[in-house]
Amino acid sequence: MLTDSQVNAIRSRFPIFQRKIYLNTCSQGPLSDAVESGFHDYISSWHELGSPWELWVQHYEAARTAFAQFINASPDEVAIVTSVSAGINSIASALNFRERPKVVMGEFEFPTMGHVWLGQCPRGADVQFVKADGNRIPLGHYENVIDLNTLIVALTHVCFKNGSRSDVAAVTQIAHNAGAFVMLDDYQDCGTRPIDVKAMDLDFYLAGTLKYLLGPPGLAFLYVREELIPTLSPTIHSISNSPPALVDSSQELPPSPTSTEPFQDSTFCKTSESATSPPTSSASHRPCCSQPTNSASSPTPPPTAQGP
Numbered sequence: 001m002l003t004d005s006q007v008n009a010i011r012s013r014f015p016i017f018q019r020k021i022y023l024n025t026c027s028q029g030p031l032s033d034a035v036e037s038g039f040h041d042y043i044s045s046w047h048e049l050g051s052p053w054e055l056w057v058q059h060y061e062a063a064r065t066a067f068a069q070f071i072n073a074s075p076d077e078v079a080i081v082t083s084v085s086a087g088i089n090s091i092a093s094a095l096n097f098r099e100r101p102k103v104v105m106g107e108f109e110f111p112t113m114g115h116v117w118l119g120q121c122p123r124g125a126d127v128q129f130v131k132a133d134g135n136r137i138p139l140g141h142y143e144n145v146i147d148l149n150t151l152i153v154a155l156t157h158v159c160f161k162n163g164s165r166s167d168v169a170a171v172t173q174i175a176h177n178a179g180a181f182v183m184l185d186d187y188q189d190c191g192t193r194p195i196d197v198k199a200m201d202l203d204f205y206l207a208g209t210l211k212y213l214l215g216p217p218g219l220a221f222l223y224v225r226e227e228l229i230p231t232l233s234p235t236i237h238s239i240s241n242s243p244p245a246l247v248d249s250s251q252e253l254p255p256s257p258t259s260t261e262p263f264q265d266s267t268f269c270k271t272s273e274s275a276t277s278p279p280t281s282s283a284s285h286r287p288c289c290s291q292p293t294n295s296a297s298s299p300t301p302p303p304t305a306q307g308p
């Protein structure tokens with residue numbers, strides 16, 4: 001528990017608190033002197049040094065490492081993305097819906113979650129929304145919708161419109177019992193308390209810096225569970241995701257998802273498959289690999305990327 005003087009010392013780092021009671025962090029967090037000076041440092045490095053990529057990449061990697069530590073992941077499992085939506089799109093583009101077409105999410109997801117997955121319908125996705133009951137979505141409603149056809153369950157940790165907190169452990173268990181992936185959108189909670197993606201057994205996790213991480217816009221993080229990385233081949237690419245050998249070539253398709261190599265494969269990495277051919281079900285669809293069970297006494301082990 002912090003003392004009053006410790007709280008006041010922290011509050012003094014946010015100039016706006018001297019003038020306002022700040023209640024808008026769910027949209028955009030207040031600006032601290034630390035973030036402000038980060039902006040000034042960036043501008044002056046640009047002015048004074050031109051384009052000091054090595055320096056900037058050091059900061060980029062420091063951010064990736066710090067975030068990875070914060071969520072108990074390894075830096076290899078974390079991609080820096082420009083928005084949470086970009087991260088969701090990256091995963092959505094990397095999955096196929098042949099064997100398991102269902103994408104399940106509650107009515108309390110942020111709109112972008114629905115939009116991205118609905119955008120996958122022409123590729124075969126069948127998006128199903130779990131109905132709320134007042135300000136909550138009962139677990140039984142998830143159980144009724146999640147089945148063996150479910151590829152992924154998208155879940156918000158805290159609802160952006162009513163603040164309700166999801167029972168992540170229970171929904172994850174239901175999803176994994178059916179062999180489906182779980183993607184947690186933590187943008188409305190990340191920064192308010194410790195988080196452990198391993199203990200939570202998440203497959204994908206997303207958060208951006210603008211809200212309770214008290215950072216700037218244009219920066220977000222995507223966690224991908226290590227075993228899944230080689231199985232994913234996104235069809236969304238950028239030069240910042242390219243391996244060094246391809247930075248000067250437009251004629252080869254880079255491999256995919258997360259990596260620690262700066263400006264080389266920052267979004268997805270280490271894929272064993274070419275994105276030109278759809279991933280095989282055994283390699284790419286961990287959900288297809290496990291058997292369903294509703295038995296609490298003999299739960300199906302969480303699916304693995306490598307097959308049964």
Ligand SMILES: Cc1ncc(COP(=O)(O)O)c(C=O)c1O
Nearest residue numbers: 083084085110160185187188208
């Ligand atoms: C819960 C949640 N998810 C996703 C988003 C979208 O984030 P981005 O603008 O980084 O795509 C927001 C933005 O407010 C949000 O609150």
